Amino acid sequence: MCDSDAVTDPPTLRERKKRATREALQAAALRLALERGPDNVRVEEIAQAAGVSTRTYNNYFPSREQAIVAGVAADRAAGVAAAVLARPAGVGLADAVVEAVVGLYADPGDQPPAALLMIAASPTLRDCYVEAVTTFEEPLAGAVTTRCPGVGPLAARVLAAAVGAAARVALRQWLHGTGEVPSMAGFVVPPAPLPDFVRAALLPLAPALDAAAS
Amino acid sequence: MCDSDAVTDPPTLRERKKRATREALQAAALRLALERGPDNVRVEEIAQAAGVSTRTYNNYFPSREQAIVAGVAADRAAGVAAAVLARPAGVGLADAVVEAVVGLYADPGDQPPAALLMIAASPTLRDCYVEAVTTFEEPLAGAVTTRCPGVGPLAARVLAAAVGAAARVALRQWLHGTGEVPSMAGFVVPPAPLPDFVRAALLPLAPALDAAAS
DNA sequence: ACGCAAAATTGCGTGCACGCAAAAATATGC
DNA sequence: GCATATTTTTGCGTGCACGCAATTTTGCGT
Incomplete structure (x- = not known):
């Protein structure tokens, strides 16, 4: 709240990549859920579709539902x-x-x-x-x-x-x-x-x- | 909500037993958590202390935390x-x-x-x-x-x-x-x-x- | 007292979330 | 450009929640 108005510095590579994987995971989760129905989507598939391990998937979303809904x-x-x-x-x-x-x-x-x-x-x-x-x-x-x-x-x-x-x-x-x-x-x-x-x-x-x- | 005021009929055996096991689980969970710390309590131990299977424990509480806190x-x-x-x-x-x-x-x-x-x-x-x-x-x-x-x-x-x-x-x-x-x-x-x-x-x-x- | 229907308990199998520690990737100072 | 500190990813292991179907227990009518 005391950020004053930091002008979102040049987005460092790290942040861009993080954002990218997060969005990739969201998109993959939503797409797969729409295709097969929410219950027929395994977490491993979401991670694989986003090109990361299942463990990193869990670093971004604490539950499968949140990944789909986010x-x-x-x-x-x-x-x-x-x-x-x-x-x-x-x-x-x-x-x-x-x-x-x-x-x-x-x-x-x-x-x-x-x-x-x-x-x-x-x-x-x-x-x-x-x-x-x-x-x-x-x-x-x-x-x-x-x-x-x-x-x-x-x-x-x-x-x-x-x-x-x-x-x-x-x-x-x-x-x-x-x-x-x-x-x-x-x-x-x-x-x-x-x-x-x-x-x-x-x-x-x-x-x-x-x-x-x- | 349309129960009007049902005078809690003679508590049937089933309900009494259910209440008993629920309270047993609550008590066991709280006691064990206090003794060993919340993180050193396995679900199996709570169930065992209450005399039920771990599966029935999960029929009463959807998470270990709720069992302790309830x-x-x-x-x-x-x-x-x-x-x-x-x-x-x-x-x-x-x-x-x-x-x-x-x-x-x-x-x-x-x-x-x-x-x-x-x-x-x-x-x-x-x-x-x-x-x-x-x-x-x-x-x-x-x-x-x-x-x-x-x-x-x-x-x-x-x-x-x-x-x-x-x-x-x-x-x-x-x-x-x-x-x-x-x-x-x-x-x-x-x-x-x-x-x-x-x-x-x-x-x-x-x-x-x-x-x-x- | 008996037997049948409803409800609760149980075991098993599966998928999932997360702590932990090693490895890879990225930023930073010289 | 290189060495180093920080952050992120990853694999592994553990514990947990829950669906399912078989089994036991309880309720109730006859």
Whole structure:
């Protein structure tokens, strides 16, 4: 947090390689999972597809599920803090936070829609995807203190954690309904758009956010 | 949730035996962990001490850490909902919830203080203990809807999850400071009593809780 | 008391995560 | 350019969680 604004020095070779293997692993894991189904992918195959040993694979991801999910969920999370700070100073904290989080799930993203379907179908992947929102929380807390220096570090952490919890609830609910979609006839209307779900889940926290900003 | 108030029928033999083995496993796990240190306890030993196979042990607990921690954390959680409902109807939702959660960590409990020290010392056990507060959340949501029928199920879930998140933050902070206690001279003043920590962490959520109760 | 259905326990096999220490790759000072 | 310190990769060994199917235990109706 005291990084001031280190301009991300010339990316040393080490970091570039690390990033490369991480992305290779993510891509391989997701691709294989989509091809064969999540349960028919052995860790050894993921590592082999990325050109590393299984041990190094485990140096990057603590579980097979995270390797599969990381690509679709992790990077988007990094944008939340920036989105909060980007809102004009006039709007309240609650609005800023809610819109920032909603914005994350608003656009279709660059991921194939099949990925979300697969994640929704597998309980293990669902849990992993839902728990990935934790990535938001620390940067969000930072953004909150930056925007409203009066809130104090504890309150910021608590509010960020609360927002994360609400997002988890919303995701869980939405994925729960989405997972069983291809059931009957072609009437597979997604029960409700995700952003609306997130907004509804975040709504009860608005009073707390606005009250803290004073 | 539609159990109305089933008066916990005559506990059938099966349930009694299940409860017995579960408690035996908890007790054995905690005892062995305290004796030898958490890392020097093999699952097989826990199972053997409880008189069951390692496979049945895994039918009761999904991880060794949970077996050790469950005894000190799980049962207390069950009381939260009751505590919320026990508060007189006059006090606001926020006060009721906060006091209920604080009350959980207020009394020393029937557990040896060494247990908490051990948990605080081991990162793995800490995480497990912290994550155990999730047990609160569903009953808490139920209690909230019972107390304030106007809040709607989604809001109740969100608020309960937010409270759980705040409690996790408080626990994490407190355990982090407590873990390194036996460092220098005998001046090992616990940085601050846990209840105060919890109260402080729950404070920022009060506006949301009170606003929902209307 | 008997027998059948439901549920729990058990053993086995498999895949996985991770600690540890050696080896390879990369950065840094001279 | 070369030697050295730091970091990353890798292989190996260990312990663990869990699916599956057979077996034992419990519940309940007759």
